[in-house]
C-alpha cells in the first residue's frame with residue numbers, strides 16, 4: 001500500500017458523505033461524452049466509490065468492474081459494480097478483457113501516467129478519461145486549507161506533487177499520452193461543470209478529501225467538531241462550485 005491508497009482508505013467515510021456528491025456530478029458530465037456503451041464490458045480504473053461506472057451502467061453498459069488500490073473506497077461503491085483491488089499501472093486483467101476503460105481523477109495521482117494509459121489500452125479497445133484542467137480552482141480550497149493548517153495540518157508530499165503541474169491537467173500532454181499508448185483517434189474536450197454544491201456542502205467536499213484524512217484521524221472529537229465549525233464559517237458566502245474538466249475519448 002502506498003501513501004495515496006492509505007489516505008483514500010482513511011478518507012472513505014468522509015468522502016462518501018461529502019466529496020462523492022461533487023465527484024458524482026463530475027462523473028455525470030464525463031459519462032455524457034462516452035461513446036455508446038450499450039452492452040459493453042467497462043472497467044472503471046481508480047473507481048473510488050464507483051460513481052463513473054454507475055453512470056455508465058445507466059447508459060446501458062452490460063457490466064462494470066471497479067478497480068482501485070483503496071479497498072475502503074471500493075466498499076462504498078454500490079452493488080451494481082464488481083470491485084477488484086488493483087493498481088492502475090499493473091492491471092490484473094487479460095489483454096482485451098474490456099470494451100471501454102473509463103477513469104476519473106485517478107491518473108493525476110501517478111508518477112508514470114503513461115504506464116496507466118498503456119495498461120488501459122492493453123485491456124480495452126477504448127478509453128474515456130476525466131481529469132481537472134490546470135486552471136480548475138475554487139476559493140473554498142484555500143480558505144479550508146488555511147483553517148486546517150491552524151489545527152496543525154501539513155500538506156503531504158504526494159498531494160503537492162499531484163497539484164504541481166501534471167500531464168493529465170494539460171490538453172496537449174493528455175492527448176499525447178493517449179497517442180503514445182497507441183490510440184489512433186484521440187479527442188480532448190474542456191467542460192465547465194456546475195456541480196450545484198454550495199454552503200456547508202463545500203465544507204463537506206473539502207473535509208472528505210484524502211490528503212486531509214490521515215491528519216483529521218489524529219484529532220479528538222472536540223477538536224474535530226471545532227475544526228468543522230470553523231471550516232463551515234470560512235466557506236459561508238462563497239460561490240457555488242463550478243469545475244473545469246478535461247474529458248478525453250480515445251479509440
Ligand SMILES: C[S@@+](CC[C@H](N)C(=O)[O-])C[C@H]1O[C@@H](n2cnc3c(N)ncnc32)[C@H](O)[C@@H]1O
Nearest residue numbers: 008023046047048068069070087088104105106
Ligand atoms: C480522486 S479519487 C477519484 C475516485 C473516483 N474515480 C471518482 O471520480 O469519484 C482517486 C482514486 O484513485 C485511486 N488510486 C490512486 N492511485 C491508484 C493506483 N495506482 N491504482 C488504482 N487506483 C488508484 C484512489 O484510491 C482513489 O480512489
